[in-house]
Amino acid sequence: MPQGATPLMHGQVLPPRLALTGIVKRYGAMLANDAVTLSVAPGEIHALLGENGAGKSTLMKIVYGVVAPDAGTIAWEGRPVAIPDPNAARALGIGMVFQHFSLFETLTVAENIALGLGTRQPLAALTAEIRRVAAQYGLAVEPGRHVHHLSVGERQRVEILRCLLQRPRLLILDEPTSVLTPQEAEGLFAMLRRLAEEGCSILYISHKLEEIRALCTAATVLRAGQVVARCDPRIETAESLAEMMIGGGLARTSRPPARWTGPPCLVVDGLTLAADEPFGTTLREVALELRAGEILGIAGVAGNGQKELLAALAGERRAPGARILLQGRPIGVLGPAERRDRGLHFIPEERLGRGAVAEYSLAENALLTRLNPTTAPRGLLDLRAVNALAARLITRFGVRCAGPAAQGRSLSGGNMQKFIVGREIDAGPRVLLAAHPTWGVDIGAALAIRQALLDLAAAGAGVLVVSEDLDELLEIADRIAVLSGGRLSPPVPVSQTSVEAIGLLMGGAEGVAHAVAA
Amino acid sequence: MLDGFALLALLVATLRAATPLLLAGFGELVAERAGVLNLGVEGMMLVGAATGFIATAATGNPLLGLLAAALAGAAMALLFGLLTLTLRANQVACGLALTIFGIGLSALIGLPWQGTPITGLATVLWPGLDAASPLVQQFMLLDPVLWLALAAPLLVSAFLYRSRPGLVLRAVGESHDVAHALGYSVLRVRYAAVLFGGAMSGLGGAYLSLVYTPMWTENMVAGRGWIALALVVFSAWKPGWLALGALLFGFVTIAQFHAGALGLDISPHLLTMLPYLATVLVLVLISRDATRLKLNAPAALGKPFTATG
Numbered sequence: 125m126p127q128g129a130t131p132l133m134h135g136q137v138l139p140p141r142l143a144l145t146g147i148v149k150r151y152g153a154m155l156a157n158d159a160v161t162l163s164v165a166p167g168e169i170h171a172l173l174g175e176n177g178a179g180k181s182t183l184m185k186i187v188y189g190v191v192a193p194d195a196g197t198i199a200w201e202g203r204p205v206a207i208p209d210p211n212a213a214r215a216l217g218i219g220m221v222f223q224h225f226s227l228f229e230t231l232t233v234a235e236n237i238a239l240g241l242g243t244r245q246p247l248a249a250l251t252a253e254i255r256r257v258a259a260q261y262g263l264a265v266e267p268g269r270h271v272h273h274l275s276v277g278e279r280q281r282v283e284i285l286r287c288l289l290q291r292p293r294l295l296i297l298d299e300p301t302s303v304l305t306p307q308e309a310e311g312l313f314a315m316l317r318r319l320a321e322e323g324c325s326i327l328y329i330s331h332k333l334e335e336i337r338a339l340c341t342a343a344t345v346l347r348a349g350q351v352v353a354r355c356d357p358r359i360e361t362a363e364s365l366a367e368m369m370i371g372g373g374l375a376r377t378s379r380p381p382a383r384w385t386g387p388p389c390l391v392v393d394g395l396t397l398a399a400d401e402p403f404g405t406t407l408r409e410v411a412l413e414l415r416a417g418e419i420l421g422i423a424g425v426a427g428n429g430q431k432e433l434l435a436a437l438a439g440e441r442r443a444p445g446a447r448i449l450l451q452g453r454p455i456g457v458l459g460p461a462e463r464r465d466r467g468l469h470f471i472p473e474e475r476l477g478r479g480a481v482a483e484y485s486l487a488e489n490a491l492l493t494r495l496n497p498t499t500a501p502r503g504l505l506d507l508r509a510v511n512a513l514a515a516r517l518i519t520r521f522g523v524r525c526a527g528p529a530a531q532g533r534s535l536s537g538g539n540m541q542k543f544i545v546g547r548e549i550d551a552g553p554r555v556l557l558a559a560h561p562t563w564g565v566d567i568g569a570a571l572a573i574r575q576a577l578l579d580l581a582a583a584g585a586g587v588l589v590v591s592e593d594l595d596e597l598l599e600i601a602d603r604i605a606v607l608s609g610g611r612l613s614p615p616v617p618v619s620q621t622s623v624e625a626i627g628l629l630m631g632g633a634e635g636v637a638h639a640v641a642a
Numbered sequence: 643m644l645d646g647f648a649l650l651a652l653l654v655a656t657l658r659a660a661t662p663l664l665l666a667g668f669g670e671l672v673a674e675r676a677g678v679l680n681l682g683v684e685g686m687m688l689v690g691a692a693t694g695f696i697a698t699a700a701t702g703n704p705l706l707g708l709l710a711a712a713l714a715g716a717a718m719a720l721l722f723g724l725l726t727l728t729l730r731a732n733q734v735a736c737g738l739a740l741t742i743f744g745i746g747l748s749a750l751i752g753l754p755w756q757g758t759p760i761t762g763l764a765t766v767l768w769p770g771l772d773a774a775s776p777l778v779q780q781f782m783l784l785d786p787v788l789w790l791a792l793a794a795p796l797l798v799s800a801f802l803y804r805s806r807p808g809l810v811l812r813a814v815g816e817s818h819d820v821a822h823a824l825g826y827s828v829l830r831v832r833y834a835a836v837l838f839g840g841a842m843s844g845l846g847g848a849y850l851s852l853v854y855t856p857m858w859t860e861n862m863v864a865g866r867g868w869i870a871l872a873l874v875v876f877s878a879w880k881p882g883w884l885a886l887g888a889l890l891f892g893f894v895t896i897a898q899f900h901a902g903a904l905g906l907d908i909s910p911h912l913l914t915m916l917p918y919l920a921t922v923l924v925l926v927l928i929s930r931d932a933t934r935l936k937l938n939a940p941a942a943l944g945k946p947f948t949a950t951g
Contacts, residue, residue: 190823211825226823228816229941231809238806239813239824 139202141166141294141325142187142218147196149182156182157193158349164294164342169316169326171336171357173369174346175566180329183346184296187327188220189213219287220296221280229272233265233282240286257288261315273404275427277308277592288319295319296327299564301335306594306627308425313339331567332595333362347371370567378575384602384617386416388449389586390437390468390555395446397436405429405610407436407443412605412612414555414586419577420615421601422590425630429610430590431473434559437588438470439463451554464493467554471545471561475537479544482533486525487514489532490547513550521546522572538569545573555586562596574600594623594630606630647777652896654780657788658854660892662687662846662863664791666870667884668798669842673719674874675802676835677815677942681737682722683843684867685744690715690844691851692748695858696755704763704852708787708845711852715844716837718744723836727829730946741867749860756858763787763853787849794842795885802881811835815940818947828947843867869918876925879938883928891921 140163149157157179164170174180185191187198189207197204200216207213213220227236234251245253251267258265263281271279280300287295297316301309316326316339330336336343337357345353345368353368395410407429414420424430435441437448439460448456455463460470472478480489487510491499499510514528523543525535532540541561548556558577562570578600581587590607591597597604598618605615606629613629666683673680680686694711698704722740725731768774768782802808814821814831822828850866851858869891877883894917901913 209825210823226820228813228820230816230938231813235809235813239809239821239826 138166139199140164141168141201142327143199143202144183144187145197145199147183147186147198148194149179149186149191150194155349157186157196160196160346160349160351162344162351164325164327166293166325167320167323168342169320169328169340171340171343172327172329172346173331173333173336173343173365175331175369175568178346178369179349180346181298184220184298184327184329187213187296188218214290217291217293218296219290219292219294220298221283221287221300222298227271227279227282230270232268232270233274233285234267236271236282237267237286237289241289253289254285258285261285261288261318262311263288263315275425277426292324294325294327296329298329299331300328301330301332306623307630309335333357333365334595336365337362345369366567378578383581384415384418384420386418386584386586388413389416389451390414390588391447391449392437393447395433395436395443395448397432397441397443397446399432400441405432407432407610410446410610410612412588412615414588416554416586417581417584418602419581419587419589419600421597421604421618422588422607422612423594423597423604423626423630424590424592424607426592428607428630430559430607432610433607433612434470434472434557434590437557438468438472464551467552469493469548469551469553469556471548471556471558473559473563475540475544476532480532480540482531484532485514485529486518486523486532486535486543487511487528489543490514490517490528493547494551517543517546517550520550521576536566538565541565542569542572545576549576549580553580553585555588556580558587558589560591560593561589562591562593570596594626598623647780650777650780652900654783655896656889656892657792658783658892659895660888661788661791662849662854662866663870663873663888663891664794664885665787665846665849666843666867667873667888668794668881669839669846670870670874671879671881671884672798672802672811672842673835673839674943675815675879675940676811676832677818677940677945677947678723678726678832678836678839679733679737679944680719680722680740680836680839681734681871682718682740682744683839683871684863684865685741685747686715686718686840686843687847687850687863687867687870688744688748688861689718690847691862692752692755692847692858693844694848695758695760695851695856696751698852699755699758699760702761704761704766707760707852708763708848711844711848712841713844715840715842715847717840718844719836719840720833722840723833726946727832727836730948733944733946745861752858752860756860758858760852760856762856785853787845787853790845791849795881799881812940815942818942818945822947832947843870846870865918869921872922873925876922879940883925887921887925890924891917894920 142164144160144162147157147160160179160183172180182191186193187207189209189212192208198207199205205216207216228239234247234254237254238247238250254267263285265278265281265285271282274282301312320326328336328340337360340357343355343357344351347369352371357365392410392412395407397407399406405428410433412420422430436443439458439462442457446456448454450463450466450468455466455468476482480492490513491510494513499506499513511528517523518525518528521542523539523546525539535543545561561573561577565573574596577587577589589597589601601618603615603617604621604626606613606626608629666687670680670683690711693714694707697710698707718740722736725736726733763785764782767785774782802812810826811831814826814828818828847863850862855862873884873887877887898913898916901908
């Protein structure tokens with residue numbers, strides 16, 4: 125029986141929904157896909173595993189008709205097909221939820237879905253249809269809202285909805301749970317299982333191995349463009365899957381015993397801040413105390429005030445009524461640069477655009493937050509010192525790139541993030557704010573970034589990490605607080621809480637603050 | 643004091659002064675919503691004004707003149723489209739060049755026709771105009787082009803926000819890469835939008851030379867193309883505010899004449915400046931809200947599109 129084929133009761137065999145054979149894609153000297161063979165059975169939830177740069181994205185772009193393969197064949201339900209463009213893919217019944225969302229920012233949810241569907245259905249009817257499918261699969265999204273006000277998690281729901289409305293027979297999801305609460309992820313899994321039972325095949329790309337073990341029934345592992353393993357993830361362990369992916373043993377972060385007994389280095393009290401955009405979140409009476417030497421994790425689903433809290437702490441927005449003390453001194457009226465001069469550094473969520481400039485070289489990017497008498501004595505740039513700074517960051521934090529002159533956009537997401545995190549840590553901050561420090565970053569780089577944050581805290585700095593990845597917070601944080609609807613729960617030590625309790629708070633459950641400490 | 647008739651006359655005059663701006667402004671609004679910044683509005687209006695005047699003088703039919711003006715404006719826009727869309731040249735530089743080209747071209751082709759009398763549009767439409775009462779005359783000054791200009795805000799709004807092609811057009815102006823990935827033809831949409839913008843600018847110019855003045859003099863558009871451009875930006879690409887800005891400009895243009903009549907002792911130069919100043923000032927004040935600007939500005943405005951992937 126060919127791999128991926130499904131036996132029927134009376135001995136007949138259904139052809140695989142999708143079968144790729146010998147797919148080759150070359151970009152210049154780099155072989156992105158090297159004779160990749162992959163088969164997905166009807167109703168199967170198939171995991172595609174691999175580090176960033178292993179060729180997963182290229183392979184999915186080939187399936188979705190965005191990129192043409194140099195060699196190899198694609199068979200759809202047993203028949204060889206050509207997929208010259210995304211329209212052809214959609215016509216076959218292939219839907220894709222992109223990791224970098226393909227949504228129009230200034231259009232509404234309904235308009236975005238209408239554009240993706242290509243039907244001439246009136247918007248009012250479509251809106252009703254969106255509400256119906258959204259309710260059926262538990263994807264809460266308001267069709268009339270503009271996408272640019274939506275959180276990352278909500279945008280993903282829009283993408284998924286857009287696919288579901290096309291009644292796909294193969295749904296491709298790229299890292300879909302990075303932005304969901306554990307409960308929401310469970311909801312997504314239930315939805316995917318139901319879709320699979322209805323006969324839809326699912327290609328699931330993720331680096332969360334536990335999740336793949338819980339959800340997927342088959343897996344193909346890619347490394348450096350080649351298929352290195354096929355397995356049933358249900359009978360593998362997370363460790364064995366990770367080893368297949370990276371081709372060797374997996375290091376772990378080493379974590380010192382919990383330490384939240386140092387002197388407070390950042391104290392916030394009575395932080396109330398109105399939303400500065402429609403559908404933004406208003407912060408209500410946020411209070412927190414970050415102690416030197418600890419990592420304080422702020423959990424919560426995107427869109428619950430994270431953006432506003434970080435803007436207020438970093439100094440992008442001022443909150444006149446609030447008390448914000450950095451090492452005992454009020455900083456509430458200071459701007460970001462002045463706060464940075466006093467030792468408060470910030471790693472923003474968006475790597476390119478806020479953390480770094482895509483068109484700048486790494487040396488110029490290093491300068492963005494490191495303009496000081498060393499790099500610019502007497503107001504003139506000392507290019508040698510700037511290059512030396514960039515070179516030091518590259519070596520110290522293991523950034524894989526062509527050197528200080530490499531353009532920001534030429535780096536992979538993980539390497540750019542290592543560079544940005546390194547730039548702030550290297551400055552020797554007293555307090556570091558990190559927003560989603562490992563979002564969209566491969567395992568190796570994520571590990572390095574988490575370890576760097578742990579080392580910084582061990583050296584006596586206070587680190588505040590805002591993340592939607594609960595596993596990450598549980599791994600590195602000493603205490604966790606939850607931001608929900610603009611209110612911050614009191615922080616509890618990680619050792620005294622559970623995923624379920626935090627998840628409940630993230631979902632905005634009322635009156636369960638005590639449950640966190642259960 | 644102004645009596646009822648004077649008020650009506652003021653209203654009619656305001657609408658007539660606003661018509662060229664409404665036409666050119668809504669043409670440019672559509673082009674910019676598709677992501678194309680065409681700074682050649684002034685040039686397209688001038689070529690439209692000259693062509694429309696020549697065609698009317700040659701044929702004696704102002705309706706043919708209007709048609710010729712729209713076609714001439716669209717031809718100018720086609721040139722702009724070839725340079726910026728097909729050849730992907732810089733839109734700002736090409737737009738400025740188009741205006742300079744339009745100033746020169748219109749002066750050249752219009753030179754032999756300076757001072758030529760033509761049949762006004764109103765005379766053709768209503769032969770008995772001169773014999774009618776002053777009140778009826780006021781209503782007859784409201785010609786079909788003016789009605790078209792007044793309908794433009796409604797028609798363009800309905801197109802942009804209620805129709806599927808309008809949605810696709812906004813999507814192309816928002817992110818041409820995503821639109822392309824979804825299977826829409828970015829260049830086709832942009833060419834259509836740019837040609838529409840050119841035709842509307844041509845009509846706006848012709849309204850000046852055929853109806854408003856009516857005569858041809860060199861450089862007679864006198865910066866209205868630039869004001870139309872400024873209105874589009876300051877109105878934050880919103881049809882309602884654009885219409886308001888154009889009407890405000892028309893009103894102040896007319897009001898400055900009355901200021902003289904009321905015996906106010908203000909320098910005429912200052913008065914001539916007033917419509918431009920007042921319009922820009924008011925629109926800047928009402929569109930200060932950064933969030934609204936962010937929401938409405940076409941994100942791909944002025945960026946050349948290359949199909950990749």
